[in-house]
Amino acid sequence: MNKNQNKLKIGLLGAGTVGSGVVKALQNNDFVEIKKIGVKDLNKKRDFFTNLNSNNPALTGNLSEIVSDPEIGIVVEVLGGLNPAKELVTLAIKNKKHIVTANKDLIATYGPELFDLAKENNVQIQFEASVCGGIPIINTLKQTLSANNFKKITGIFNGTTNYILTEMLNKNLSFEVCLKEAQELGYAEPDPANDISGRDSAYKIAILASIAFRERIKIDTVYTEGIQKITLEDILLAEELGYRLKLIGLAKKESDGKIDIRVHPAFIKKTNTLSSVFGANNGVLVEGDLVGELTLIGKGAGSMPTASSVAGDINLLVAQISSSQKPNPQFVCQHTDFAKIRPVSETTNCYFLRIRTEDKAGVVGQIGTMFGKHDVSINTLTQRGTNQDNTASITLLTHLVKEERLQRALAEIKNTNVVKQVENVIRVLD
Numbered sequence: 253m254n255k256n257q258n259k260l261k262i263g264l265l266g267a268g269t270v271g272s273g274v275v276k277a278l279q280n281n282d283f284v285e286i287k288k289i290g291v292k293d294l295n296k297k298r299d300f301f302t303n304l305n306s307n308n309p310a311l312t313g314n315l316s317e318i319v320s321d322p323e324i325g326i327v328v329e330v331l332g333g334l335n336p337a338k339e340l341v342t343l344a345i346k347n348k349k350h351i352v353t354a355n356k357d358l359i360a361t362y363g364p365e366l367f368d369l370a371k372e373n374n375v376q377i378q379f380e381a382s383v384c385g386g387i388p389i390i391n392t393l394k395q396t397l398s399a400n401n402f403k404k405i406t407g408i409f410n411g412t413t414n415y416i417l418t419e420m421l422n423k424n425l426s427f428e429v430c431l432k433e434a435q436e437l438g439y440a441e442p443d444p445a446n447d448i449s450g451r452d453s454a455y456k457i458a459i460l461a462s463i464a465f466r467e468r469i470k471i472d473t474v475y476t477e478g479i480q481k482i483t484l485e486d487i488l489l490a491e492e493l494g495y496r497l498k499l500i501g502l503a504k505k506e507s508d509g510k511i512d513i514r515v516h517p518a519f520i521k522k523t524n525t526l527s528s529v530f531g532a533n534n535g536v537l538v539e540g541d542l543v544g545e546l547t548l549i550g551k552g553a554g555s556m557p558t559a560s561s562v563a564g565d566i567n568l569l570v571a572q573i574s575s576s577q578k579p580n581p582q583f584v585c586q587h588t589d590f591a592k593i594r595p596v597s598e599t600t601n602c603y604f605l606r607i608r609t610e611d612k613a614g615v616v617g618q619i620g621t622m623f624g625k626h627d628v629s630i631n632t633l634t635q636r637g638t639n640q641d642n643t644a645s646i647t648l649l650t651h652l653v654k655e656e657r658l659q660r661a662l663a664e665i666k667n668t669n670v671v672k673q674v675e676n677v678i679r680v681l682d
């Protein structure tokens with residue numbers, strides 16, 4: 253589009269952390285201008301208005317007015333959550349507006365339905381900011397790496413939990429103390445459930461897996477475990493054993509066509525590039541048959557990094573709209589089939605176990621025998637001293653074993669008199 257032509261009109265749904273960044277990022281854009289901004293509270297002070305030098309966009313509490321405005325060509329949805337985001341995006345698509353969204357809940361939950369509707373209405377949905385904020389992973393997978401067959405995607409997708417795990421490691425503090433600190437600094441929401449439980453990471457790995465493996469993923473089929481049970485002891489033991497504890501999302505396509513997709517805390521080797529993703533940063537490790545291993549690390553959240561991705565999507569749409577050609581097929585959802593998912597019980601992993609037992613002769617031998625009975629082969633087993641309550645702390649690393657086999661062994665072990673508690677079970681990634 254020639255910058256002297258009339259600018260394309262944008263309707264912005266939401267002007268919070270991301271929306272206000274988008275307003276700033278588009279301030280000097282030669283090709284687009286924000287016509288209307290939809291918010292909940294019209295009386296809230298908006299710092300971006302004082303910085304704008306041209307005509308201010310109109311602020312409205314009536315968001316339907318934005319999605320039905322015939323002058324608006326692109327609707328940018330940065331409200332968050334499913335309602336009213338889904339209804340408004342649906343209406344906007346039916347009104348032939350292109351969509352840019354940062355909303356992973358929306359894409360991971362209703363993506364298939366919305367992409368089908370967008371195809372019917374000949375408009376596009378761009379959602380780069382929905383995964384890892386400022387890291388350009390989605391369009392990298394869709395376009396730059398599109399010649400690859402992807403084997404595996406592994407990532408640290410949640411800045412809040414990564415910040416907590418980093419603080420626990422660096423400052424020798426408990427989970428509870430670090431969560432409180434993260435909330436005080438604004439890295440964690442007052443209700444951190446979505447982050448801590450792994451749900452937020454599940455949305456993101458589901459979105460990336462569906463792009464990489466060209467199959468749709470139902471969000472509830474992603475096995476998800478959070479960091480609520482992680483203790484400082486687990487983090488320090490990981491370091492001692494040559495690993496680092498991270499909340500990992502991973503997806504891999506296996507030879508039978510099933511996708512192993514899950515989110516859980518994991519010991520990863522210190523040689524893995526993701527082990528040096530610290531603080532609130534995110535990282536994604538992509539394995540493609542042509543490119544090999546490629547890691548992208550950067551800010552997974554924040555006003556301007558996320559606005560960078562949103563504004564990039566807007567520029568992409570503007571370029572396509574102005575060329576008056578059909579949309580580049582690489583940027584349009586082409587797949588329709590749902591993936592076959594491998595249940596976590598069928599996955600094969602190494603495991604780290606922390607067990608509290610009676611402190612008496614023969615216990616270690618008994619535990620070894622019980623694991624052996626279920627064909628769980630032990631790599632290392634260490635008794636780490638006696639606790640104040642006269643119990644012993646034992647740590648174990650297993651060799652590769654199918655999860656259901658390990659769970660069967662654990663069920664039996666938990667029922668013996670000598671075992672007081674299986675304190676934690678953490679998967680170890682190769």
Ligand SMILES: NC(=O)c1ccc[n+]([C@@H]2O[C@H](COP(=O)([O-])OP(=O)(O)OC[C@H]3O[C@@H](n4cnc5c(N)ncnc54)[C@H](OP(=O)(O)O)[C@@H]3O)[C@@H](O)[C@H]2O)c1
Binds near residue numbers: 270332381385558
């Ligand atoms: N924050 C990040 O760093 C980040 C990073 C990547 C992706 N995202 C995604 O970006 C989206 C927005 O996140 P955010 O952090 O910017 O959220 P936020 O700060 O809470 O802002 C939400 C905005 O939407 C408006 N809004 C919410 N519900 C509304 C309703 N029912 N009617 C009218 N307006 C409504 C709010 O209006 P008021 O201003 O009047 O309250 C506010 O302006 C989410 O999907 C999030 O997952 C965020």
